[in-house]
Amino acid sequence: MSLPHAILTALLEKPSSGLELTRRFDKSIGYFWSATHQQIYRELGKLEAEGHIRALPAEQPTRGQKKSYEVLPAGRAELARWTASSQDPKPYRDTMLLRLRASAVVGTEGIEADLRRHLALHQQQLAEYQDIEERDFPPGAASPQGRLQHLVLRAGIDLETFWTQWLTHALAEFTELPGENR
Amino acid sequence: MSLPHAILTALLEKPSSGLELTRRFDKSIGYFWSATHQQIYRELGKLEAEGHIRALPAEQPTRGQKKSYEVLPAGRAELARWTASSQDPKPYRDTMLLRLRASAVVGTEGIEADLRRHLALHQQQLAEYQDIEERDFPPGAASPQGRLQHLVLRAGIDLETFWTQWLTHALAEFTELPGENR
DNA sequence: ACGAGCATGTAACCGGTTACATGATTGG
DNA sequence: CCAATCATGTAACCGGTTACATGCTCGT
Numbered sequence: 001m002s003l004p005h006a007i008l009t010a011l012l013e014k015p016s017s018g019l020e021l022t023r024r025f026d027k028s029i030g031y032f033w034s035a036t037h038q039q040i041y042r043e044l045g046k047l048e049a050e051g052h053i054r055a056l057p058a059e060q061p062t063r064g065q066k067k068s069y070e071v072l073p074a075g076r077a078e079l080a081r082w083t084a085s086s087q088d089p090k091p092y093r094d095t096m097l098l099r100l101r102a103s104a105v106v107g108t109e110g111i112e113a114d115l116r117r118h119l120a121l122h123q124q125q126l127a128e129y130q131d132i133e134e135r136d137f138p139p140g141a142a143s144p145q146g147r148l149q150h151l152v153l154r155a156g157i158d159l160e161t162f163w164t165q166w167l168t169h170a171l172a173e174f175t176e177l178p179g180e181n182r
Numbered sequence: 183m184s185l186p187h188a189i190l191t192a193l194l195e196k197p198s199s200g201l202e203l204t205r206r207f208d209k210s211i212g213y214f215w216s217a218t219h220q221q222i223y224r225e226l227g228k229l230e231a232e233g234h235i236r237a238l239p240a241e242q243p244t245r246g247q248k249k250s251y252e253v254l255p256a257g258r259a260e261l262a263r264w265t266a267s268s269q270d271p272k273p274y275r276d277t278m279l280l281r282l283r284a285s286a287v288v289g290t291e292g293i294e295a296d297l298r299r300h301l302a303l304h305q306q307q308l309a310e311y312q313d314i315e316e317r318d319f320p321p322g323a324a325s326p327q328g329r330l331q332h333l334v335l336r337a338g339i340d341l342e343t344f345w346t347q348w349l350t351h352a353l354a355e356f357t358e359l360p361g362e363n364r
Numbered sequence: 365a366c367g368a369g370c371a372t373g374t375a376a377c378c379g380g381t382t383a384c385a386t387g388a389t390t391g392g
Numbered sequence: 393c394c395a396a397t398c399a400t401g402t403a404a405c406c407g408g409t410t411a412c413a414t415g416c417t418c419g420t
Contacts, residue, residue: 002277003407009284019371033280034273039408041373066371066416076288083284084292087277089300091216092341095184095269097334098215102191102265104330106258110266118271148286151355152279155348159274162344166337173333185379201399221380223401248388248399 001082004043004052006033008071008079011053015070018044031129031156044069052078100170112174119167126160129153183264186225186234188215190253190261193235197252200226213311213338226251234260282352294356301349308342311335 010016010024021044022037024030035043047053052075056068071079096118103111137150192198192206203226204219206212217225229235234257238250253261278300285293319332 001407002275002280005284006280009280009287012287017371018373029280029283030273032274032276034275034408036409037371038373038410041371042407045373079284080288080291083281083288084296086296086299087281089278089303090275091212092214093184093216093272094214094337096271097337098184098188098191098211099265099269100330101211101334102187102261104327105191105194106262106265108330109262114266114268117268121271145286147355148282148290151352152283154351155276155279158344158348162340166340169336170333173329183379199399200401218381219399220382220401223399224379227401 002033003035003039004047005079005082006035007040007043007047008052008075011069011071012076012079015056015068017066017068019066020068032152047075051075108174112171115167115171115174119164119171122160122163122167126157126164129157129160133157184215185217185221186229187261187264188217189222189225189229190234190257193251193253194258194261197238197250199248199250201248202250214334229257232256290356294353297349297353297356301346301353304342304345304349308339308346311339311342315339 006025006029007021010021010029016024018037018041021040022035025033025035025040044053048055048069051072053069053071056070096115099111099114103109133150133153137146137153142150188207188211189203192203192211198206200219200223203222204217207215207217207222226235230237230251233254235251235253238252278297281293281296285291315332315335319328319335324332
């Protein structure tokens with residue numbers, strides 16, 4: 001039950017249509033909660049039916065017409081409730097770690113190339129986050145909202161830093177493995 | 183398509199019944215790929231139908247009777263293929279980061295307690311991993327299989343270390359926020 | 365007027381989750 | 393023998409994914 005709350009957050013920051021939300025999910029919020037436009041439309045319908053949001057009274061909503069939504073007080077209250085609620089961290093899932101473990105059994109043939117590819121991807125993502133940090137969070141005092149947003153970005157930066165270091169370490173290990181295991 | 187391969191890996195390490203697999207998923211493999219017994223039974227049925235595993239020829243398999251499986255050559259080949267295949271990293275999803283972002287909009291009322299709770303949980307998990315490392319991976323030379331397994335465990339340790347540090351940092355930020363934002 | 369792209373939406377599927385059912389074994 | 397537990401399994405649901413359909417708008 002996270003997608004509706006992600007949408008409520010995005011709509012509170014700025015009322016938007018479905019496509020606009022999809023684009024914004026490709027950027028900031030999507031960095032740690034991605035969603036496709038189908039998910040977003042489905043969820044917008046539910047949120048409207050529940051009285052959490054409403055379509056902005058512009059034109060009649062026919063197909064192909066832009067339809068913007070804004071958050072109603074009930075929606076804001078629900079988001080506040082959810083934000084403050086106690087939630088267990090989801091168990092972590094990662095296929096690369098799974099494949100590395102499998103490679104200990106069936107051989108490491110072929111996995112090294114994908115480790116390198118992942119390293120490049122994480123380095124790229126790290127650079128993107130660092131650009132955002134430089135641009136949006138220059139050193140110095142910031143508003144409380146800004147500090148919270150910076151905190152979230154730091155998590156992204158530190159996670160990508162971890163992955164680049166770990167993958168580098170993993171690749172170094174591989175060069176030391178005896179030939180028949182590679 | 184990861185669960186069947188996780189099961190193949192576990193079965194290659196040691197032929198097991200459904201319940202035994204469930205227990206082992208609660209431990210080692212489950213640390214980065216959890217599964218319930220219902221998922222595992224469902225998947226065992228599929229894997230058997232595909233000819234990747236077979237039931238060990240013991241007693242006739244009636245309900246309530248233990249039924250152990252072993253991996254067939256086709257299953258091992260499929261696992262090797264999957265392990266060496268190129269796979270994109272899944273976009274990262276985390277509700278705590280989402281909630282923190284939401285709290286920048288609707289207020290941080292109530293979230294601090296859950297940050298503390300998460301910190302305790304991650305510290306606990308970190309301690310568990312470190313115990314395993316001390317017990318199973320003492321300093322010194324190790325087999326290639328051991329080194330790969332150690333690599334995976336290091337990822338778990340480093341991830342939990344990251345979370346404890348980040349949560350500590352986040353809580354420190356909170357104490358500096360002006361009163362109306364807490 | 366028409367094709368490209370914009371915007372919204374339907375449908376089918378798939379893996380993970382939760383609740384529950386049923387047969388076998390074992391301890392009191 | 394009966395309850396508790398072990399072991400396997402069925403069913404319904406839910407969110408995320410993929411493929412496709414349809415209507416509108418705008419540039420040429």
